[in-house]
Amino acid sequence: MSVCTAYESHEWIVYSTVVRYDPLGPQRSRYSWQQTCCLMVQCASCGMAGAVWAPTSAEWLAAFHASHRPYRWADASRVRQEGVAMPVMVRRQPGKVCECIASGRVDDPGEYERLPDPRERPPNDFYQSDSPLTDQEKRDLDDLANVVVEGGLCSRWFSSFVRHCGQHAETQTSLAARVIAGRIEHWQSKGPHMSPGLVAFLLRSTIAVSSRSVAIICR
Numbered sequence: 567m568s569v570c571t572a573y574e575s576h577e578w579i580v581y582s583t584v585v586r587y588d589p590l591g592p593q594r595s596r597y598s599w600q601q602t603c604c605l606m607v608q609c610a611s612c613g614m615a616g617a618v619w620a621p622t623s624a625e626w627l628a629a630f631h632a633s634h635r636p637y638r639w640a641d642a643s644r645v646r647q648e649g650v651a652m653p654v655m656v657r658r659q660p661g662k663v664c665e666c667i668a669s670g671r672v673d674d675p676g677e678y679e680r681l682p683d684p685r686e687r688p689p690n691d692f693y694q695s696d697s698p699l700t701d702q703e704k705r706d707l708d709d710l711a712n713v714v715v716e717g718g719l720c721s722r723w724f725s726s727f728v729r730h731c732g733q734h735a736e737t738q739t740s741l742a743a744r745v746i747a748g749r750i751e752h753w754q755s756k757g758p759h760m761s762p763g764l765v766a767f768l769l770r771s772t773i774a775v776s777s778r779s780v781a782i783i784c785r
Contacts, residue, residue, distance in 0.1 A: 570609060570611050570612045570614065575611075576609040576611065576612070576614060576616075576642060576645070577609050577610040577611045577638070578607045578608070578609055578616065578638070578639040578642060578645055579607060579608055579609070579610050579636045579637065579638060579639065579655055579678050580605050580606070580607050580618075580629050580632045580636060580637055580638075580639050581606055581607065581608060581632050581633065581636040581654050581655050581678075581680060582605075582606040582629075582632055582633050582654075583603065583604070583605055583606065583626065583629045583630065583632065584603070584604055584606055584617075585602050585603050586602065586604065603619075603620075603621060603626060604617040604618055604619045604620075604621065605617065605618040605621050605625065605626075605629050605632070605639070606632075607639050607645055608651065608653070608654055608655065610655065610656070610657055610678065612650065613650045613651060613652070613653050614647055614649070614650050614651075615647070615648045615649060615650065615651040616645040616646055616647045616648055617645070617646050617648060618639065618641075618644050618645055618646075619644075619646060633680060633758065634673070634675075634680065634758040634759075635673060635675055635676050635678075636655045636676070636678040636679070636680060637676065637677070637678065638677065638678075653681055654680065654681055655678050655679060655680050655681055656678065656679060656681060656764070656767065657677065657678055657679075658675060658676070658677055658678060658679055658761070658763060658764075659679070659761070659763030659764055659766065659767045660715065660763050661714070661715040661718070661761060661762035661763030661764075661766055662715060662716060662717065662718035662762055663718060663761075663762075664718045664719070664720035664722075664723070664761060664762050665718065665720075665723075666720055666722055666759060667720075667759075667761065672759045675758075675759075675761060679758075679760070679761060679763075679764050680757070680758050681764075682749075682750075682753035682757055682760070682768075683753075683757075686752065686753060686756060686757075699742055699772070699773065702740075703740045703741075703742050704773045706739065706740045706742075706743060707740070707742060707743060707746075707769045707770070707772060707773050708769075708770065708773060710728075710739070710743055710769055711765075711766040711769040711770050712766075714762050714765050714766045714769065715762055715763060715766045717762070718762050719762050719765060720759060720760060720761055720762050720765060721750050721751075721753070721754040721759055721760035721761075721764075721765055722754060722759065724747060724750055724751075724765050725747040725748065725750060725751035725754075728743055728744060728747035729747070742772065743769075746768065746769060746772060750765060750768065
């Protein structure tokens with residue numbers, strides 16, 4: 567992630583809503599909804615997190631689908647910064663449009679996509695991801711990411727594809743690929759659909775994490 571050098575340069579993205587006490591709000595015994603509701607935002611460039619307090623009714627309603635379809639927030643002057651945090655969304659990654667989106671069964675995510683919570687792991691997830699990947703595993707994951715992008719394998723089909731490959735000796739996948747497939751299947755069951763580009767991004771992020779070159783996303 568890059569570093570934003572000026573307050574106005576942040577690329578603020580709305581990714582969720584929350585109802586919580588505003589520590590800087592008026593000290594009253596009863597709070598109006600504007601004083602307790604806020605839009606959660608994060609900069610897509612540097613990871614700075616923030617909140618937009620006292621949204622209008624229209625802004626609040628517009629943000630109801632932000633957890634599945636993050637969108638750009640234009641008024642930087644209303645964002646209260648809260649510090650750099652783990653990325654919760656990324657700009658849409660390149661890749662073939664999957665059948666789920668093409669058929670209309672799943673909404674097109676738009677310009678940004680939510681990332682899964684890396685703390686949400688399936689039961690019996692035994693893989694020690696602190697162990698560095700071998701060079702062969704890195705090549706296998708990169709090749710798999712290319713297949714995902716070119717074949718349009720979204721989160722609904724990726725795990726099935728990896729399991730199918732594992733049934734044939736000539737297409738055996740690595741332990742790292744099988745574990746990531748299990749996590750993506752688990753995340754799919756609990757969160758939004760992930761496009762082929764985002765699945766490939768998670769695979770390549772795992773390679774980068776093992777090389778200690780970027781922030782953790784699949785760990």
